[in-house]
Amino acid sequence: MAGLVSPDEAVLSIVGEDAVHRVAGLPGESGPVGLTLALGRLRALGVSGLRVALPAPGHPLGLSGPAEFNARALDAEEAVVCVGAALGLVPEVAEAGPAGDVHVSVTWHCLPVREAPPADVPSLGEAERELAEALREATVALTRLDVAGSGPVADAAVSAYRARAEGSGQEMLAPGYPQRAVRVLALAQRVDLLVTLAYEKGHGGAVAASEMAARAEALRPVERVARRALVAAYNAAVEDREREV
Structure with a gap:
């Protein structure tokens, strides 16, 4: 376009x-x-x-x-x-x-569709700050619950993701995106991966229903922040062009 x-x-x-x-x-x-x-x-x-x-x-x-x-x-x-x-x-x-x-x-x-501002989409700067804060808070909460996505399986998945990200660089997004969008997208995808691993692999001590509910409660806001950051990164090129008009 x-x-x-x-x-x-x-x-x-x-x-x-x-x-x-x-x-x-x-x-x-x-x-x-x-x-x-x-x-x-x-x-x-x-x-x-x-x-x-x-x-x-x-x-x-x-x-x-x-x-x-x-x-x-x-x-x-x-x-x-x-x-x-x-x-x-x-x-x-x-x-x-x-x-x-x-x-x-x-x-x-x-x-x-209705021509109106899209709901709840942050700027790249906001998304980057939210991701860093949410990741810190979730790490503390999940470590306390002993349900963080950790261990050999999680480490291997994160290592594989890092290798893909480092190999692709700017190719993670189409031509015309600011470099900050690439950085935010990479961080959002990594946070999203860690959330998925915590859900799927991170049972740890969360065997009781109450503990599993606590894990979900800790992960839910992080998952939301990661999705917001993904949308901010993917939409960054359009937002940049609109500001230039």
Whole structure:
């Protein structure tokens, strides 16, 4: 949308290893169309950028309404909101094929959205500060509960993540993003990974229902902060361009 890469290059990056992505409900089209045509159509409709939304129950992060779009985005736990046109895209993922040879296809449903500021999205600076504070607080709480994601499995997962992050660098985001967004994204992904490990691997002494509830209570705000930071990082390029206008 910023003209920094060709439509074909953008489509290859979006699709990745999926079989196909198509867009349904696009204004001016009678049926689903491929991503290359869809991106061109969106630009013709005045779209100058795309924002990501990562809503969760009770937290419509990145959404601006109306209720129908918010409900579908919440079901999918993700959506894309267009900048410059009152449109949003919600993915529907389908899998087919035998085990070991599963093909993934995605249909993006284009729906009207309300043109308003997205809900609860922090600036990059706010996101970075919140992440550091939340990580400190959660580490103290989880250590006290003896349920922190630690041990060989957690260490191996974090090491693997660090290797990927260090190897990719700026490639973690598309061209045109500020370096701070790369840094915030890397930290948010690491915090998100540690939260996942604490949920899945960090049982430690949390065997009673009350202890497991205490662990969830300690992790919930960290998980929320990590999602807010992810959205701030992914939307940073659009925010920068809007400030320049």
